[in-house]
Amino acid sequence: MKRFLISSIALMAFAMSNQVLADAMQCQALRSQASDKLEIKTAMYAPTEQVRTAYCQVQGVVNRRIGKDGTFYTTRFELRLPYGWQGRLAYQFDTAFGGEIAPAVGNITGLTVNQYAINQGFAVVSSNEGHDNDAFKKAAGGLSKPFLFGRDATAREEFAYHAMVKIVPIAQALAEQYYGAPVQYRYGIGQANGGRTAMVAASRFPEMFDGLLIASPGFNAPKAALQHPWDYQALQSIQPDIRSSFSDRDLEYITRRLIQQCDDLDGVSDDLIFAIDACQQRFKPTALVCKSEFDRDCLSIEKIGALVRMHQGPHNSKNQTLYTSWPYDTGLQSNNWRGWKIASKLDAWQHMPASVVIGASALANLYSTPYQAVKGDIYSLTDFLQSFDFDRDAGKIFATSDEFTESTMSLMTPPDAVKPTLTQFKQHGGKLIVFHGNSDPVFSVQDTVRWYDFLDFGLAGKASDFVRFYRVPGMPHQQGGLSADQFDMLQPLVNWVEQQRPPREVIAATRANNPELTSRMVGLKRPLCPYPSYARYRQGDLHLASSFQCVVTK
Secondary structure, three states: OHHHHHHHHHHHHHHHHHHHHHHHHHHHHHHHHOEOOEEEEEEEEOOOOOOOOOEEEEEEEEEEEEOOOOOEEEEEEEEEEEOOOOOEEEEEOOOOOOEOOOOOOOOOOOOOHHHOHHHHOEEEEEEOOOOEHHHHOOOOOHHHHHHHHHHOHHHHHHHHHHHHHHHHHHHHHHHHHHHOOOOOEEEEEEEOHHHHHHHHHHHHOOOOOOEEEEEOOOOOHHHHHOHHHHHHHHHHOOOOOHHHOOOHHHHHHHHHHHHHHHHHHHOOOOOOOOOHHHHHHHOOHHHHEOOOOOOOOOEOHHHHHHHHHHHHOOEOOOOOEOOOOOOOOHHHHOHHHHHHHOOOOOHHHOOOOHHHHHHHHHHHHHHOOOOOOOOOOHHHHHHHHHHOOOOOOHHHHOOOOOOOOOOHHHHHOOOOOOOOOOHHHHHHOOEEEEEEEOOOOOOOHHHHHHHHHHHHHHOOOOHHHOEEEEEEOOOOOOOOOOOOOEOOOHHHHHHHHHHOOOOOOEEEEOOOOOOOOOHHHOOOEEEEOEOOOEEEEOOOOOOOHHHEEEEOOO
């Protein structure tokens, strides 16, 4: 018996070593696809903390060029081909502004490592979106260096979606050669800017993907960028130095009053506001204004005025809406919201918020035509935001020039964003799941609500046949805050695409390692309901998702 066991183990080890050798040879064989237009390097890797199986990694370059200013541009990608492939390919859209290749693992807000696409049998590819940050190391751009690519027309195009169009078919061909079988399903996974690109793909290239998973999409990114000078100018009405405009105590006070007025609208007090629409009707920020100089549990009229203005969103002098409004939600007190709007913890930024460094840099260099040659120091960036004229400057996101022949609003947003139908994507059989945090300080969930409402209206109430949209209470940009931000949206999408099983509610849990949770939020599970429904307490244990039901308020 012992001899038989030893022999069996030896045979298994021999078989495994043969498989490893075969995989390594297959991986190396992919180099044969290299050409004068495609550079390829390959290597085999053992399992890691993020990738739970051995995989072949392909690093490729599909485009090299020199910009008009002498900057060297490359469109690079990384493709990971795991053991245990299930016939799926996922394009991992870049979350931010490109310039680097994120590890191709297929992660998105809500997922645990085991739920990453690569650990669910997907081959995953990611890219730098057509430019390298390293190319600007010696440029005189200061804190704005990662956005200087926006001064090159072709780089804007690559970032918008052209890089994706080049890379997806190459990745599919490489995967099919490696596995010796066709790709059966193509997915796209993206959040923030990646969500923007995914929505562009659904409209412009409706047959490219069978399923798209999109989080906190910035599909109107140039318009959303107008919020940064709007916020800055509103906050300056409180303090010239916006880092002192709202204290932590101020934001905690606003959140506490918001919870007092709205938390029970979903039937239970748990610091999660699921009835977000009803809350906007009930919560009156002006009620927080101090009635006299002796009042303590209140805020100044200047602070409340700035808060209201920020949530109204940018307007011009004719009171025309330039982006959208923002809901009042508990994420106001989150580190993420504060880091984007009020102050950061970064010494290199002089503790200015991301809206000053990232927001101003992107609006000036990437979204405006002609680009605004703003220096990348804090003084210049804040001056740009302070002097921004919403009558004169906001229209630059729609402008063109001899060099930039397509505006950023035309280039970087879905062509049917105002009146979406996604007719061809639907005819292709495509499925789309979108989710968005109600407290997102970068891209307003209200813009996604408006997009879905128009889509549903244009399809006579049939949008849910191929699109599901979920709002996440309390969640700021991507994760954190007073939220249940651990959930799996990928598997429901796979089930919908491959088994025609439409998703319903998705169970979300509060993360044990989220330091912003209140004591009564620990260990909670809640259903995230497809819009326009929301989770309302029915009966039973408050910690269980089964104690809630999805309802629609008429």
